[in-house]
Amino acid sequence: MVDVKRQPRSRPETLVRRREIIDAAVDIFGAKGYSGGTLQDIADQVGMTHAGILHHFGSKDALLMEVLEHRDHTDVADLEGQHIPGGIELFRHLVRTAFANARRAGIVQAFTVLSAESVTDGHPGHAYFQERYRNLRAEVTAAFEAVCIERGVTDRAVVADAAASILAVMDGLQVQWLLDPTAVDLGRASEFAIEAIVTAVVAPTAPAVAG
Amino acid sequence: MVDVKRQPRSRPETLVRRREIIDAAVDIFGAKGYSGGTLQDIADQVGMTHAGILHHFGSKDALLMEVLEHRDHTDVADLEGQHIPGGIELFRHLVRTAFANARRAGIVQAFTVLSAESVTDGHPGHAYFQERYRNLRAEVTAAFEAVCIERGVTDRAVVADAAASILAVMDGLQVQWLLDPTAVDLGRASEFAIEAIVTAVVAPTAPAVAG
Known part of the structure; x- marks a missing residue:
C-alpha cells in the first residue's frame, strides 16, 4: 500500500x-x-x-x-499492474485484503505486533508506521472524496474520521482474530465494518447512538 | 469492563x-x-x-x-455503581470511554502494546486478552440484541461481526492516535465509527461497497 x-x-x-x-x-x-x-x-x-x-x-x-x-x-502482489485502485474499488480491494489476510496468519501476526510495538519510545519502526498510516489515510480519504463526488454527497466533514476508522477496524479485528481464530471471522467482519463505514459516509442517516 | x-x-x-x-x-x-x-x-x-x-x-x-x-x-471508575450499562447506553459509554482515553495516553499506550504483544507465542497476557475480548464481545452482543428487540430489528446475523468491529475500531484508532496524536481525533473518530456500526445493525441499507 x-x-x-x-x-x-x-x-x-x-x-x-x-x-x-x-x-x-x-x-x-x-x-x-x-x-x-x-x-x-x-x-x-x-x-x-x-x-x-x-x-x-x-x-x-x-x-x-x-x-x-x-x-x-x-x-499489492495480487493487484493487476501492482497499483492501488481508487474510488469504490479501493474499498473492494480492502475487503479482498482482509479475506486474504485470514489465510496468512504469520505476516498478519508480525505486522500486528510490530505496529503496536512501534508506539513505544525509540522503536525503530516508529517513523515507518507513522508514515504508513499517513499515506494509507490519504489514499482512503481520496477514495472517499471520489465516491462522494460520484454519488453527489456534499457533507464530507466525516471523511477523515472514516478513513482512519476503516484502517483501524481492519487492524483491531486482526488482534481479536489472532487471539481467537474460531471466534472472529476476519474477512466477514472486516467486510461488514468497511461496508458500515462507507455507508455512513455516502448515505448518512439520523444518529442511532447520539440520538 | x-x-x-x-x-x-x-x-x-x-x-x-x-x-x-x-x-x-x-x-x-x-x-x-x-x-x-x-x-x-x-x-x-x-x-x-x-x-x-x-x-x-x-x-x-x-x-x-x-x-x-x-x-x-x-x-469503570466513572460509572455510577461501577457496572457497565446495557442496550444503547453501552454504546454511549464506549463513546465516553474513547473521549476519556484521549486524556490518558499512558495507560492507552500500555494497553495497546500489551494486547498486541499478547498474540505472540507464550505471552503471559494471552489468556487474559483472549478472555477479555470474549467477555467484551458478549457484552456488546447483548447490547445489540437488546437494541434490536427494542427497535424491532429482526435480522441479527451481523450482530457478532458488529460487536467485534466496535471493539476493533476503538483499538485500531488508539494505535494511529498514539503514533500521530494531531492527525487522528481519538474521541471524535471513535464516536463516528461506533455510530456507523450501530446504524448498520439497527437501520441496514442497500450495500454501498459490495453493491
Missing part, C-alpha cells in the same frame, strides 16, 4: 537467500515481537550464522525495515 | 506502595512493552529495589496481571 521500491541489483542466489531471511524474520518477529526476537533466532531458522544475517542486512533495524517493506509488496 | 475483583486486605501504606508500583509499571510497559520493560526499570522509577517489587507482586507476570486489572478498574 506504499510505493513499491526497486530491489537492489544482486545475484539471484543472494536474492533467494535474502528472501529466506526475510521470511524467517516474519516468523520470528511474529512469534516473539521485534524486541523479543533475536538475530540469532532468525539465523537458527535459516541455518546461518548471526554474522551471515548481518552480512546481508547490516543490522536488526535494517532487517525490520525490509520485513515491513516485504509486507507492502505482499499487499 | 470485566468483573471488579476485591482487593486483598492489606495495610493502607502497603496499598499505597502497590498502587505506586502499578502506576510505574503502566508507564514502563507503555514506554518499552512488556518484553522490553524490566522490573529494574520499574524499581528505579519508584525508588525501590528489584527485590522490593518482587516482595509486593511475586513475579513480573503477576505484576502484568495487576496492571491489566487496574486498567479495567479505571474503565
Whole structure:
C-alpha cells in the first residue's frame, strides 16, 4: 500500500537467500515481537550464522525495515499492474485484503505486533508506521472524496474520521482474530465494518447512538 | 469492563506502595512493552529495589496481571455503581470511554502494546486478552440484541461481526492516535465509527461497497 521500491541489483542466489531471511524474520518477529526476537533466532531458522544475517542486512533495524517493506509488496502482489485502485474499488480491494489476510496468519501476526510495538519510545519502526498510516489515510480519504463526488454527497466533514476508522477496524479485528481464530471471522467482519463505514459516509442517516 | 475483583486486605501504606508500583509499571510497559520493560526499570522509577517489587507482586507476570486489572478498574471508575450499562447506553459509554482515553495516553499506550504483544507465542497476557475480548464481545452482543428487540430489528446475523468491529475500531484508532496524536481525533473518530456500526445493525441499507 506504499510505493513499491526497486530491489537492489544482486545475484539471484543472494536474492533467494535474502528472501529466506526475510521470511524467517516474519516468523520470528511474529512469534516473539521485534524486541523479543533475536538475530540469532532468525539465523537458527535459516541455518546461518548471526554474522551471515548481518552480512546481508547490516543490522536488526535494517532487517525490520525490509520485513515491513516485504509486507507492502505482499499487499499489492495480487493487484493487476501492482497499483492501488481508487474510488469504490479501493474499498473492494480492502475487503479482498482482509479475506486474504485470514489465510496468512504469520505476516498478519508480525505486522500486528510490530505496529503496536512501534508506539513505544525509540522503536525503530516508529517513523515507518507513522508514515504508513499517513499515506494509507490519504489514499482512503481520496477514495472517499471520489465516491462522494460520484454519488453527489456534499457533507464530507466525516471523511477523515472514516478513513482512519476503516484502517483501524481492519487492524483491531486482526488482534481479536489472532487471539481467537474460531471466534472472529476476519474477512466477514472486516467486510461488514468497511461496508458500515462507507455507508455512513455516502448515505448518512439520523444518529442511532447520539440520538 | 470485566468483573471488579476485591482487593486483598492489606495495610493502607502497603496499598499505597502497590498502587505506586502499578502506576510505574503502566508507564514502563507503555514506554518499552512488556518484553522490553524490566522490573529494574520499574524499581528505579519508584525508588525501590528489584527485590522490593518482587516482595509486593511475586513475579513480573503477576505484576502484568495487576496492571491489566487496574486498567479495567479505571474503565469503570466513572460509572455510577461501577457496572457497565446495557442496550444503547453501552454504546454511549464506549463513546465516553474513547473521549476519556484521549486524556490518558499512558495507560492507552500500555494497553495497546500489551494486547498486541499478547498474540505472540507464550505471552503471559494471552489468556487474559483472549478472555477479555470474549467477555467484551458478549457484552456488546447483548447490547445489540437488546437494541434490536427494542427497535424491532429482526435480522441479527451481523450482530457478532458488529460487536467485534466496535471493539476493533476503538483499538485500531488508539494505535494511529498514539503514533500521530494531531492527525487522528481519538474521541471524535471513535464516536463516528461506533455510530456507523450501530446504524448498520439497527437501520441496514442497500450495500454501498459490495453493491
